[in-house]
Amino acid sequence: xxxxxGHFALVLALSLACxxxxxxxxxxxxxxxxxxxxxxxxxxxQVVLIGIAFAALMRSFIVSDFTVLNVVENSHSLKPMIxxxxxxxxxxxxxxxLWVLILxxxxxxxxxFARNVPAGLLARTLSVQAWISIGFLSFLLLTSNPFDRVFPxxxxxxxxxxxxxxxxxxxxxxxxxxxxxxxxxVFSFAVAALLEGRIDPAWARWVRPWTLAAWMFLTAGxxxxxxxxxxELGWGGWWFWDPVENVSFMPWLLGTALLHSAIVxxxxxxxxxxxxxxxxxxxxxxxxxxxxVRSGLLTSVHAFAVDPERGLYILGLLGFSIGGSLAxxxxxxxxxxxxxxxxxxxxxxxxxxxxVLLATATGSVLVGTLYPLFTEAFSGDKVSVGPPYFNAxxxxxxxxxxxxxxxxxxxxxxxxxxKGVGQRLYAVAMVSAVVGLAVWYVARGGPVLxxxxxxxxxxxxxxxxxxWASRVKLFEAPLSTSWARAKGLPRSAHGMSLAHAGLAxxxxxxxxxxxxxxxxxxFVEPGETIAIAGFEVRFDGVERVQGPNYIADRGTLAVFRGxxxxxxxxxxxxxxxxxxxxxxxxxxRSTPAGDLYASLATPxxxxxxxxxxxxxxxxxxxxxxxxWIGSVLLVFGGAVSLSDRRLxxxxxxxxxxxxxxxxxxx
Amino acid sequence: MTxxxxxxxxxxxxxxxxxxxxxxxxxxxxxxxxxxLISQPVPAFxxxxxxxxxxxxxxxxxxxxxxxxxxxxxxxxWCVPCRAEHGVLTGLRKNEDILLFxxxxxxxxxxxxxxxxDLGNPYDRIGSDLNGRAGIEWGISGVPETFIVSxxxxxxxxxxxxxxxxEAVAKFKAALAAARTATEGKS
Numbered sequence: 001x002x003x004x005x006g007h008f009a010l011v012l013a014l015s016l017a018c019x020x021x022x023x024x025x026x027x028x029x030x031x032x033x034x035x036x037x038x039x040x041x042x043x044x045x046q047v048v049l050i051g052i053a054f055a056a057l058m059r060s061f062i063v064s065d066f067t068v069l070n071v072v073e074n075s076h077s078l079k080p081m082i083x084x085x086x087x088x089x090x091x092x093x094x095x096x097x098l099w100v101l102i103l104x105x106x107x108x109x110x111x112x113f114a115r116n117v118p119a120g121l122l123a124r125t126l127s128v129q130a131w132i133s134i135g136f137l138s139f140l141l142l143t144s145n146p147f148d149r150v151f152p153x154x155x156x157x158x159x160x161x162x163x164x165x166x167x168x169x170x171x172x173x174x175x176x177x178x179x180x181x182x183x184x185x186v187f188s189f190a191v192a193a194l195l196e197g198r199i200d201p202a203w204a205r206w207v208r209p210w211t212l213a214a215w216m217f218l219t220a221g222x223x224x225x226x227x228x229x230x231x232e233l234g235w236g237g238w239w240f241w242d243p244v245e246n247v248s249f250m251p252w253l254l255g256t257a258l259l260h261s262a263i264v265x266x267x268x269x270x271x272x273x274x275x276x277x278x279x280x281x282x283x284x285x286x287x288x289x290x291x292x293v294r295s296g297l298l299t300s301v302h303a304f305a306v307d308p309e310r311g312l313y314i315l316g317l318l319g320f321s322i323g324g325s326l327a328x329x330x331x332x333x334x335x336x337x338x339x340x341x342x343x344x345x346x347x348x349x350x351x352x353x354x355x356v357l358l359a360t361a362t363g364s365v366l367v368g369t370l371y372p373l374f375t376e377a378f379s380g381d382k383v384s385v386g387p388p389y390f391n392a393x394x395x396x397x398x399x400x401x402x403x404x405x406x407x408x409x410x411x412x413x414x415x416x417x418x419k420g421v422g423q424r425l426y427a428v429a430m431v432s433a434v435v436g437l438a439v440w441y442v443a444r445g446g447p448v449l450x451x452x453x454x455x456x457x458x459x460x461x462x463x464x465x466x467x468w469a470s471r472v473k474l475f476e477a478p479l480s481t482s483w484a485r486a487k488g489l490p491r492s493a494h495g496m497s498l499a500h501a502g503l504a505x506x507x508x509x510x511x512x513x514x515x516x517x518x519x520x521x522x523f524v525e526p527g528e529t530i531a532i533a534g535f536e537v538r539f540d541g542v543e544r545v546q547g548p549n550y551i552a553d554r555g556t557l558a559v560f561r562g563x564x565x566x567x568x569x570x571x572x573x574x575x576x577x578x579x580x581x582x583x584x585x586x587x588x589r590s591t592p593a594g595d596l597y598a599s600l601a602t603p604x605x606x607x608x609x610x611x612x613x614x615x616x617x618x619x620x621x622x623x624x625x626x627x628w629i630g631s632v633l634l635v636f637g638g639a640v641s642l643s644d645r646r647l648x649x650x651x652x653x654x655x656x657x658x659x660x661x662x663x664x665x666x
Numbered sequence: 667m668t669x670x671x672x673x674x675x676x677x678x679x680x681x682x683x684x685x686x687x688x689x690x691x692x693x694x695x696x697x698x699x700x701x702x703l704i705s706q707p708v709p710a711f712x713x714x715x716x717x718x719x720x721x722x723x724x725x726x727x728x729x730x731x732x733x734x735x736x737x738x739x740x741x742x743x744w745c746v747p748c749r750a751e752h753g754v755l756t757g758l759r760k761n762e763d764i765l766l767f768x769x770x771x772x773x774x775x776x777x778x779x780x781x782x783x784d785l786g787n788p789y790d791r792i793g794s795d796l797n798g799r800a801g802i803e804w805g806i807s808g809v810p811e812t813f814i815v816s817x818x819x820x821x822x823x824x825x826x827x828x829x830x831x832x833e834a835v836a837k838f839k840a841a842l843a844a845a846r847t848a849t850e851g852k853s
Binding site for chain 2: 273277280281284291311312315318319322323326327329330331333334370373374376377384521523601615
């Protein structure tokens with residue numbers, strides 16, 4: 001009965017979305033205030049109904065109702081409760097339900113919190129949001145109903161893919177979707193603005209918190225996914241340039257560009273059509289991600305609900321939303337007047353460079369991801385594009401960006417004094433060069449690019465601290481003055497410093513764990529010792545242990561350094577009988593200096609297993625934890641910026657107080 | 667001009683959409699890897715024997731004008747599936763009228779020697795490809811990979827991954843039979 005209620009609630013939500021897709025926009029066109037206001041109640045209604053559907057599905061998972069096909073395919077009665085709950089969004093159907101739930105929550109969020117947004121723009125935005133909702137709800141109901149029943153019900157389920165039975169991955173999809181779907185709001189705002197044919201600084205200010213929130217969630221989601229891959233897959237890497245990773249990274253790159261170009265639109269009334277284009281493209285790339293993951297278009301390690309039939313439906317949705325919005329853009333954007341002028345050396349120019357580099361980087365990732373598909377379509381050749389391409393293209397684009405990130409915040413709007421900035425950054429450049437040389441002196445070995453990158457990351461970190469320090473007059477004025485200034489500084493400024501510093505810290509992690517990683521793959525028998533990165537690791541054999549829904553082979557590794565015991569590691573190889581698959585649980589000794597990482601492969605052969613011999617993979621990844629610490633700082637910076645008074649209150653603030661010169665009229 | 671620029675994103679999306687539509691063809695399997703070597707002569711390569719083994723090395727000349735159909739197997743002692751495949755290959759060498767050649771890929775000679783001592787050595791020739799150079803010539807994507815080469819040195823078939831399990835073994839045997847009829851028809 002309860003699954004049917006969930007199904008019915010989804011149908012009702014679709015009907016409400018249809019109403020919301022028509023009434024508010026009609027009201028905005030004809031000036032009917034009642035129609036325009038209807039968006040508020042319909043969007044809240046959608047949240048309630050989709051929430052009921054989601055709760056119904058979750059209940060089926062919690063009580064292990066094996067009359068529901070989705071539960072049979074993705075759950076098992078012995079699975080720990082937390083993964084039963086997480087199983088709700090572990091399948092294609094369930095994750096899509098989560099997708100529409102988040103879409104509805106964001107839609108209602110706009111309706112409730114966008115108090116300062118003019119009624120016309122708000123009504124159009126809500127209607128556009130409802131169109132997206134209609135597309136995905138109908139997709140869910142027509143091709144992927146999560147409430148399908150099965151008869152006769154089996155005794156037990158097939159279990160969730162054991163790789164996904166992990167707390168990191170249980171949280172990864174919701175965060176990622178909050179990011180993807182968050183950009184839908186920005187998209188809807190952009191399309192509504194195109195329909196109205198008007199963009200102004202106020203528009204950018206309304207859009208900014210949503211962009212920031214979506215960007216934060218996406219950052220957290222990507223970082224969590226990367227962390228999961230690092231400790232769960234047993235390969236010891238954190239990024240593989242896999243198509244599915246790339247499709248989550250592209251919206252992030254473009255979303256970051258959008259975050260910065262929206263600042264220019266807000267403060268200087270410039271970059272208007274560019275900001276709109278970014279808003280459309282960022283969400284388009286999110287949709288593209290959904291499409292690629294679920295259609296089996298590209299080959300990827302993330303095999304997930306591959307079904308060309310569904311792919312066709314999403315492609316239709318994509319064609320309608322992306323094609324439609326870009327056609328609208330082609331028609332309306334040329335009419336938008338260009339805004340404030342600026343000199344080649346100015347904050348605008350710095351942010352322009354940021355946008356050009358980020359957009360180019362996004363383009364290069366897109367080309368690399370889709371290149372195999374294109375060569376196959378046009379020449380029939382099958383190729384695969386791997387890390388060598390991405391590293392060769394991406395790194396040379398990112399390093400100049402990071403250099404510019406150090407300088408940008410020092411530049412003033414409109415026209416900056418390059419000489420003055422140069423004087424302030426002279427010491428920073430010296431410090432970062434010294435850091436690069438010092439690392440070279442300590443580490444030796446490794447590519448020259450690694451030392452240059454370390455120096456550049458140090459540059460960003462020191463320049464960011466320098467900029468923050470000069471804003472609060474740290475060490476220039478008494479501490480009490482600095483404290484007062486720090487309190488008076490807008491939170492968005494603190495947020496920027498935190499996020500930029502976070503990126504610099506994460507860079508140390510990227511570089512350290514890539515350039516100075518040591519790896520040993522060895523065949524060991526109990527009692528053997530392996531030397532790696534100054535540690536001696538003794539293999540003490542493997543024993544069999546029983547988990548709730550798995551059986552594990554647990555290895556024991558005694559770690560010594562210079563003869564003194566350091567720690568004991570217990571890497572595991574788990575076998576899940578119900579799902580008939582295996583997972584690797586790596587064991588990691590984490591320190592700020594680096595991770596000692598061990599994972600068990602299979603026993604080399606039956607005879608070898610009898611004698612207790614295993615293939616063992618041991619890695620030492622220097623500084624790798626800085627990646628996660630940096631990511632946390634990025635998200636925290638975003639949160640601090642989001643709490644800025646300007647965004648909370650939405651108080652209109654004259655945007656022209658920065659330049660003395662009058663700005664050309666709109 | 668502005669109008670033209672503003673239409674560029676739309677045009678790109680139309681092209682992308684077309685390719686995606688083509689890509690959704692259900693008969694298309696993105697995981698299938700065709701070999702550029704099929705129906706081509708074997709690449710030029712010359713590999714020394716694995717030091718410490720009595721089995722001779724392997725070169726292009728050994729495959730040109732071989733007395734029997736040749737099966738070239740790329741293996742390594744560090745490769746776990748190779749262990750499982752080893753028994754199948756041993757059986758093939760015993761029961762089929764073929765020569766079995768090995769390319770020992772990026773493997774330490776002492777590991778390879780120990781591995782073959784543990785499991786037995788069914789190979790007629792083994793080339794030691796320490797730096798993976800021959801692997802590049804053969805265009806292998808991973809270990810193990812197995813090729814069927816005709817007497818006159820033409821690659822007839824390629825299997826990516828281990829030949830393990832009834833289905834894979836049956837497929838490989840079918841490929842062997844097809845190769846045999848193809849070469850007999852020619853000579």
